[in-house]
Every structure is written in structure tokens, then in C-alpha cells.
Amino acid sequence: MLNHQDYFLLSTQDHPGGEASLELNNSTDAIASIFSMEDVAKRIIAMSSDPYFIVDPNRGNPVIILHSDRVLCEKIICFLRLSENEVRELSERYKFHPLARILINAFLDEDLFGFDEYHFDVVMNGLVRGYSAGMNNYCSRLNKAVSGLRKVSSIEGGDLSRNFVRSAQQNLKSLKELFNNLLSIRSKILAVRVDLLYRDAFGVEELGSEEIYQQVRSDRENFIAEIRKIYCDGLMGYAWKLEYGRGRGYHYHTVFFFDGALHQQDIKIGMQLGNIWIKQTESRGTFHNCNAYKEQYLICGVGMLTHSTPDLSERFDAMANYLTKSDFHGRLRLPGRQRSFQTSFCKKKKGTRGRPRLNSNAT
Known part of the structure; x- marks a missing residue:
């Protein structure tokens, strides 16, 4: 089991930020660079005027500068050092935030990838030459690309973003419908959140691989089947979401809903669920028991939930919004029409304990 600090560090690795390194040494760095384009696109759009790149005759690496924003310039140059083939290959594996996609397409249209200042004969014997027709032409095309982003985004960006989050809203x-239905059947629902991970960041290098995905899917199906068998009386429903992070590879966010009349020890159940995951994955897996850290949530939507729970709707929504959030940092391209999210209602046998509800006033 991951401790909470280690889990937090892994979680933050999925959201690249800060200054970009100027050399990309492997595919993980390439993925990090391409993920950063969402933030780059948003910052470009937020500028009061078009950003302007020029050749800096007093600087060595990189030799292109962006007035007023050095970090943003470094991120862009870092990304443009990728080859066009690398970018197209990553585009086959991921779906990007609409604004990032517009920017990447603009870079492709202007043939900007594979940037190398030595290609323009700007650096000679460690000294920067003050003028290069090739470099200045490159700057002009780069300025055209980012200017085009601002124009296109003002027309298409809103609609594209709405389309991108529509599936998250449906999830x-x-x-919420599942939870409302369960709360109309039983007066107390025990919500247990467990994140299911892999010890070796399974799939980091193989995103898009049919073989890897089928293994991840099989692990989840075997895990769910075992849970339903062990908790055949108390399990009322569940939901899972498959995500991919550059620091964690494939992983699942899950929530299980138990009959509160039969089960009250949410932390213990969370541990049991995690251990079942480890067993089903033959120790390739690890987990994070969210219920063990309820006090660290600003708004806690796990544990025992009833109609009399204070701010029930707000608490459940906090948990549900996280579980179904839009995966802007590289939504998965799953083989075929495979699911990345699912809810399930577990039918109960007649005579199951627990006081039934006649009406629902849930979230």
C-alpha cells in the first residue's frame, strides 16, 4: 500500500509544470512536454496581445526569445525539439485538450518540429552569430502559429472545450443517479474510495498497446468479480474510472457503495479491497485507501452517508466530481469502443437487511 505522501507525489507528477528542461532524453520526457501544451495554449490566449518571438543575438541555447515570458518560451522550444514523427505518434495515442490540439496543429502546419539552432548555423565555436536568415524565418513562422491559435481559439475553443467535457458530465x-437510487433503497450507504495502481507504472511506455490494455482490463474484471463474490450480500453498487498518468501509468479510481446496515468499518474494507487488488494482480498492483485519510479532505464525500448527513449533496458531489473529472492531460485512446468509466448496480436478494426508503431526497 502506498503511504499518503508517496501517493501525493505520484499524483502531482501527472500535472507537469514549472520550467521545461531543454533536452528530451526519452519518451516519458516527450509525453511530459506534450502534456504541457495545454498550459502553454491557455497562457498564450490569456495574453493581452500576440506574443512575439525574436532571435536573441546574445544568448546561446535556445536562441529564440519570447518577450516578457522566458519560462513559456522554454516550454515551447523544448516541445518543438521533438521530431514531427514523435508528435504524430503521440497524437495517435492520446486525445488532447482542444486548445492544445489547435496549437499542435498550428506547429505542424508551419513545419516547426525538429528545432535545432545548429541547423541554422547560428552557433559557431560557442559564439552566437547576430543574424541568421533561416532563424529569423523560423521565428516568423512561430509567430504566425501562436497568432493563429489566438484567432482560432476565439472561434472554436469554447465549442471544442464543451465537447471535450461532455462525457465527464454524463459520467x-x-x-449521481446510482447513488440516489441506492439511497432510496437503504437509509445508510457506506462509500469506500480506493485507487488501484501498479507498482512499476504499468503502461508508461506502452500506452495504446492492445496487449497492455487487455491486461489492465483483465485485472479489473477479475478484481470486481472477486469483490462481488466476497461481498455478495452487502455490496450495493460501484463505479470505476480508468486513467493514465505519466508518473503512474494505468490506474483506476474506484468507489464502492455498501449497505450501511451491514457494514460500518470503511477503513478496514478499503484495506481489504486493496489487498484483493494486490492478490488479483499477482503483486503487480498497489493501492491507496482514501477512506484512511478522511480528515485530510476539505469536503469529505466518503464513509457513512445518510439522508441526515450534513451537506450530503455537497459532500457527495466533491467525491463524484473528482472521480468523473475530465482527463485533460491525455484522455486515453482505448482500443475499439472500450469503456474508461462505468457504474454498476448490484441486485440484492430478497430479505436483505436494512430499513427501506419510500422516497429519495438525495443529491
Whole structure:
């Protein structure tokens, strides 16, 4: 089991930020660079005027500067050092935030990838030459690309973003409907959140691989089947979401809903679920028991939930929104029409304990 600090560090690795390194040594760095384009695109759009790149005759690496924003310039140059083939290959594996996609397409249209200042004969014997027709032409095309982003985004960006989050909204609706239905059947629901991970960042290098995905899918199906068998009386429903992070590879966010009349020890159940995951993955897996850290949530939507729970709707929504959030940092391209999110209602046998509800006033 991951401790909470290690889990937090892994979580933050999925959201690249800060200054970009100027050399990309492996595919993980390439993925990090391409993920950063969402932030780059948003910052470009937020500028009061078009950003302007020029050749800096007093600087060595990189030799292109962006007035007023050095870090943003470094991120862009770092990304443009990728080859066009690398970018197209990553584009086959990921779906990007609409604004990032517009920017990447603009870079492709202007043939900007594979940037190398030595290609322009700007650096000679460690000294920067003050003028290069090739470099200045490159700057002009780069300025055209970022200017085009600002124009296109003002027309298409809003609609594209809405389309991108539509599936997340549908997932949220289905999860809330499941919970409302369960709360109409039983007066107390025990919500247990467990994140299911792999010890060796499974799939970091193989995103898009049919073989890797089938293994991840099989692990989840075997895990769910075992849970339903062990908790055949108390399990009322569940939801899972498959995500991919550059620091963690494939992983699942899950929530399980138990009959509160039969089960009260949420932390213990979370540990049991995690250990079942480890067993089903033959120790390739690890987990994070969210219920063990309820006090660290600003708004806690796990544990025992009832109609009388204070701010029930707000608490459940906090948990549900996280579980169904839009995966802007590289939504998975799954083989075929495979699911990345699912809710499930577990039918109960007649005579199951627990006081039934006649009406629902849930979230």
C-alpha cells in the first residue's frame, strides 16, 4: 500500500509544470512536454496581445526569445525539439485538450518540429552569430502559429472545450443517479474510495498497446468479480474510472457503495479491497485507501452517508466530481469502443437487511 505522501507525489507528477528542461532524453520526457501544451495554449490566449518571438543575438541555447515570458518560451522550444514523427505518434495515442490540439496543429502546419539552432548555423565555436536568415524565418513562422491559435481559439475553443467535457458530465450524472437510487433503497450507504495502481507504472511506455490494455482490463474484471463474490450480500453498487498518468501509468479510481446496515468499518474494507487488488494482480498492483485519510479532505464525500448527513449533496458531489473529472492531460485512446468509466448496480436478494426508503431526497 502506498503511504499518503508517496501517493501525493505520484499524483502531482501527472500535472507537469514549472520550467521545461531543454533536452528530451526519452519518451516519458516527450509525453511530459506534450502534456504541457495545454498550459502553454491557455497562457498564450490569456495574453493581452500576440506574443512575439525574436532571435536573441546574445544568448546561446535556445536562441529564440519570447518577450516578457522566458519560462513559456522554454516550454515551447523544448516541445518543438521533438521530431514531427514523435508528435504524430503521440497524437495517435492520446486525445488532447482542444486548445492544445489547435496549437499542435498550428506547429505542424508551419513545419516547426525538429528545432535545432545548429541547423541554422547560428552557433559557431560557442559564439552566437547576430543574424541568421533561416532563424529569423523560423521565428516568423512561430509567430504566425501562436497568432493563429489566438484567432482560432476565439472561434472554436469554447465549442471544442464543451465537447471535450461532455462525457465527464454524463459520467457525473450516471454516478449521481446510482447513488440516489441506492439511497432510496437503504437509509445508510457506506462509500469506500480506493485507487488501484501498479507498482512499476504499468503502461508508461506502452500506452495504446492492445496487449497492455487487455491486461489492465483483465485485472479489473477479475478484481470486481472477486469483490462481488466476497461481498455478495452487502455490496450495493460501484463505479470505476480508468486513467493514465505519466508518473503512474494505468490506474483506476474506484468507489464502492455498501449497505450501511451491514457494514460500518470503511477503513478496514478499503484495506481489504486493496489487498484483493494486490492478490488479483499477482503483486503487480498497489493501492491507496482514501477512506484512511478522511480528515485530510476539505469536503469529505466518503464513509457513512445518510439522508441526515450534513451537506450530503455537497459532500457527495466533491467525491463524484473528482472521480468523473475530465482527463485533460491525455484522455486515453482505448482500443475499439472500450469503456474508461462505468457504474454498476448490484441486485440484492430478497430479505436483505436494512430499513427501506419510500422516497429519495438525495443529491
